[in-house]
Amino acid sequence: MNTADQYLKAIYLIQEMEDGPASTGALADMLDVSPASANEMIGKLETRNLADHEKYKGVRLTDDGIRRARDALQTYCIIERFLANVLDVENFREEARELEAVIDDTVAERLDTIIDRNPNCPDCFDAERDACAELEVECEKPAD
Amino acid sequence: MSVSHRVGSDHQLARLLQIGIVLEEVVEARAHHHYQSLDATDLDPEIESLLSDAAEESADHRARLEALIADLDAESIPFEDIETLVEAQYAQTKPDDFDGVLYDQLCNEETAYKFYDDLVSAIEASDARFSVDRQRLLDTLRSIREEEADGVEEVTNVMETRE
Numbered sequence: 001m002n003t004a005d006q007y008l009k010a011i012y013l014i015q016e017m018e019d020g021p022a023s024t025g026a027l028a029d030m031l032d033v034s035p036a037s038a039n040e041m042i043g044k045l046e047t048r049n050l051a052d053h054e055k056y057k058g059v060r061l062t063d064d065g066i067r068r069a070r071d072a073l074q075t076y077c078i079i080e081r082f083l084a085n086v087l088d089v090e091n092f093r094e095e096a097r098e099l100e101a102v103i104d105d106t107v108a109e110r111l112d113t114i115i116d117r118n119p120n121c122p123d124c125f126d127a128e129r130d131a132c133a134e135l136e137v138e139c140e141k142p143a144d
Numbered sequence: 145m146s147v148s149h150r151v152g153s154d155h156q157l158a159r160l161l162q163i164g165i166v167l168e169e170v171v172e173a174r175a176h177h178h179y180q181s182l183d184a185t186d187l188d189p190e191i192e193s194l195l196s197d198a199a200e201e202s203a204d205h206r207a208r209l210e211a212l213i214a215d216l217d218a219e220s221i222p223f224e225d226i227e228t229l230v231e232a233q234y235a236q237t238k239p240d241d242f243d244g245v246l247y248d249q250l251c252n253e254e255t256a257y258k259f260y261d262d263l264v265s266a267i268e269a270s271d272a273r274f275s276v277d278r279q280r281l282l283d284t285l286r287s288i289r290e291e292e293a294d295g296v297e298e299v300t301n302v303m304e305t306r307e
Contacts, residue, residue, distance in 0.1 A: 086166065086226060086229065087226075095156075098156050099163075101266075102262055103163070104258050104262055110170055111166070113170065114229060
């Protein structure tokens with residue numbers, strides 16, 4: 001998943017949790033990057049018509065941005081489920097976050113063929129828990 | 145979350161190599177089951193040979209990836225379990241015809257190529273020290289990547305001659 005898609009996914013998740021635009025600070029926190037880096041990427045996403053940024057309010061995805069973000073979230077969901085259900089990884093959230101940058105969506109689609117994913121994916125993703133709600137594992141709220 | 149495109153630890157590298165092994169397992173299982181599911185009277189020696197070579201190559205790639213994982217300071221996982229899971233999944237799928245088998249094989253080879261290409265780039269971008277010799281690691285992965293590229297070309301040639 002490329003960097004732009006990781007930003008789109010993060011903005012989408014914050015929008016879902018906040019039920020409103022994502023602030024640059026919240027985005028930088030979620031991605032563990034500096035606010036300056038977050039601002040720079042938001043500018044690029046705006047240029048590509050994937051997001052709209054309003055000063056003092058935050059960033060909101062366009063319809064195209066939401067489509068891309070949902071695809072990225074689906075890829076992430078596949079990685080989480082693959083780690084948890086196939087490789088039996090206990091810290092699947094942490095590892096999925098480490099691996100998502102290196103796993104392309106075409107690769108995720110192949111991994112998807114051996115997991116039983118819910119057809120409503122990525123709506124199955126619980127942003128608060130940072131995990132697919134279908135995962136039958138004990139989930140604690142992740143630390144910041 | 146992290147936006148880093150680098151591989152930073154033995155553990156992360158081992159996990160990625162394990163994913164490579166699963167992908168190889170998937171290639172092998174799909175090739176085998178899909179071919180077996182076709183009508184015996186229509187078996188085509190060219191495709192049979194292509195799929196058999198692909199399965200053999202995947203087994204070789206798995207062995208080379210496993211050898212790398214064995215030298216890393218990371219926990220491994222029992223691959224018998226994954227093999228059973230993959231086998232069970234593919235026993236249920238069935239392509240429509242030879243073109244379906246070839247197209248699927250092309251996707252397999254392209255996906256594997258993309259995976260190794262991304263992995264090589266992520267290791268090249270990293271300055272982490274791994275327990276396994278860096279040059280051996282990169283040589284192995286680049287060589288597997290080349291074989292996947294050859295596989296894509298081979299399947300494409302067979303598809304073109306059948307058109």
